[in-house]
Amino acid sequence: MSWEHELFALFDDLEGRAAALWEADREAELADRARAEYAAVTLASRLMASRGAEVALDLPHVGRVEGRLGRVGEGWCLLAGRGQDWIVPVHHVVAVHGASARSVPEVAWSPVDRISLRAALRRLSESGLRCVLHLADGSWHAGTVGRVAGDFLECRPDVEPGSAADDAGAPVLVPYAGLVAVQSRED
Structure with missing residues (x-):
């Protein structure tokens, strides 16, 4: 060589x-x-990619809630379960089961997808549907959502017939920070 x-x-x-x-x-x-x-990648972007899918959400003091993920908004999601719907602030979700492996970045969301938790609660208020508000401390309030404010909502509690309490029917103020889930109720 x-x-x-x-x-x-x-x-x-x-x-x-x-x-x-x-x-x-x-x-x-x-x-x-x-x-x-x-x-x-955010949890909301993974949830957005999972719309229409059957998922399960683990929530503190509520447990596992299962259903079809119907809507995802700015900081919340709507889960349609068996005979009831759940509005869930995403920051209280402990775990998600069955989510898509994909994500939809928030810049790709339509303006309709950007509606806030406040807007979803206003719609619930306008419908007059009875619901249960599940709170971060494990307590709950049954009634209807009244007025929706900047950082809280008014819950008009169900009044038992013959109730003698002085504050029966008086609205309960619930800060959004303490709201784990809003569960619709069938009458």
Whole structure:
């Protein structure tokens, strides 16, 4: 073998090693990018991709609620269960089962999908449906949603016939921060 062939063989070897090092570095960079991009995925974006699917939500003091994920909004979701609907503030969800592996980034949401929890509660108020408000401390209030304010709602409790309490029927103010779920009730 001539010195030219040896020199070209050496250059080919060096070039192969450089390509292998570049490929290893590129794979590490792609893995870092994938981790960084996934860090931008939110629970709401995963729930948005799961609309229409059967999911289960674990909620504190309520337990597991199952149903079809009907709507996802800004900080809340609507779960249609067996004979009842659940409006759930996402920040109280402990775990989600059955969610899509995909996500829909919030920039791709339509304006209708951006409605707030307050707007959903206003709709519930306008409907006059009876519901149960499940609270973060484990307590609950049964009644109808009255007026919906900036950071709380009024719950008009169900009044038992013949109730003698002075405050019977007086609205209960429920801050959104303490609201775990709103469950519709069948009469």
